[in-house]
Amino acid sequence: MMQPGEQMHGDEAPGADEAPGVTANVPRNVRGELTARAPLAKLVWFKSGGAADWLFEPADLEDLVTFLGQLGSSTPVMALGLGSNLIIRDGGVPGVVVRLGKPFSSVEAKRGEVVECGGGAPGILVASTARDAGIAGLEFLRGIPGTVGGFVRMNGGAYGREVADVLVDCDVVLPGGNLVTLPVQDLDYSYRHSRLPEGAIVVAARFKGTPGDPHEIGAEMDRIAEERENSQPLRTKTGGSTFKNPEGTSAWKLVDEAGCRGLTMGGAQVSEKHTNFLINTGDATSADIEGLGEEVRRRVAEKTGRALEWEIKRVGRP
Known part of the structure; x- marks a missing residue:
């Protein structure tokens, strides 16, 4: 009998009938970590709330696409980043919570003042990479306490700017496992909202800035950090x-x-x-x-x- 929080790999993963209280059958052939009745309080900023029926931490993009393709669209799926801006209710989360870890956390500066990011990369890493490459306009991401996937979904913003101002496009795994690239105009952004469907997981995004001086960019990031510290x-x-x-x-x-x-x-x-x-x-x-x-x-x-x-x-x- 599985214990709460027990991890499984590959075909060790049982069906729901082997895990009392768990609502979803899940694919068995995963390479990442799959945990039944996984406590979530330690993963969110509030440090409160119940467990996920299943927590899946994919090994890479292929692992995620395969998993969601086999899971089917009837099982609820929710992405979890750094756990900010989130209340996990005490009764736990039905279905599958997907947490993008290190394989989705890369950030790389490209030509044309574009920064390419994994969906699990934190905003501070995106802003710092842009600073080091002399790319201005992304400093505000230093003030967003979350990951790329979260603030792309919700059009996160701070200090007078928002994701809609800098996003070029994003790679999204839709419910059912389809991987698509969506340009910014397809997200139909409004204040803290996008048209991404429930269960869609942002796995990568590209942001465009402007040429800038790394010292000036760094000074703006420091100002943002100090203002947050003093006011929040x-x-x-x-x-x-x-x-x-x-x-x-x-x-x-x-x-x-x-x-x-x-x-x-x-x-x-x-x-x-x-x-x-x-x-x-x-x-x-x-x-x-x-x-x-x-x-x-x-x-x-x-x-x-x-x-x-x-x-x-x-x-x-x-």
């Missing part, structure tokens, strides 16, 4: 910006105006340093965190008449 609760268990900024104002201002600074629910708290951040003070459940966010939304609507929209993605079973 980065050294706590948090999830990044909680709510989207409504048109014409900032979410934190509305939260503050509604008197929510420092508000608590269970082990969750609205940050006193930056009110658009929620914090796990130590023992918060995901229900505490999400419930606090909903209470903030209620109070903001009551006080200001404005409806805050979640920016943090909330997934899984309650």
Whole structure:
């Protein structure tokens, strides 16, 4: 009998009938790591939440394409990057969570001020590679706490720029295992949103900048890092910006105006340093965190008449 968190390789992987509580049969012929009932709390910034029915960490792109092709489109699939901007609910995540590791983390500067990145590469590595190559315009990625796959999907942005401004195209494995390359215009970007379907996994992307001086680029990256450190609760268990900024104002201002600074629910708290951040003070459940966010939304609507929209993605079973 398998134990929670036990890893399998290749044809050791059992079917769902051998793993009580697991909802999906999964392909057996993988070369990466496949883990049943995999705890996810340690993989997300909030350090809370339940387990994935299955966690798959593919060996390479071919392994991922083969796996998803054999999995079939009826099983839910979710990509997991650095675990920022994410609440994993306490009941866990059904289906398969795919985590892109080292094989998807390369970043390389190309001709024409283009930077080619794997979907698992963190934003700071993308910005640093661009700096070293004298490519300007990607400094803002230093301020996005996530991986290429995540911020391409959600049109991540910071400090006046967003992915839509710099993306050339991206390679995506669609549900069912089809690998396609999509130009930026096909993603139909809007504020923190793209038209990528659920279950689609961004495995690579290309960003285009402009010629620049590495010292000036580095100075801008340092400014961004210092501003984040001074204004955001980065050294706590948090999830990044909680709510989207409504048109014409900032979410934190509305939260503050509604008197929510420092508000608590269970082990969750609205940050006193930056009110658009929620914090796990130590023992918060995901229900505490999400419930606090909903209470903030209620109070903001009551006080200001404005409806805050979640920016943090909330997934899984309650």
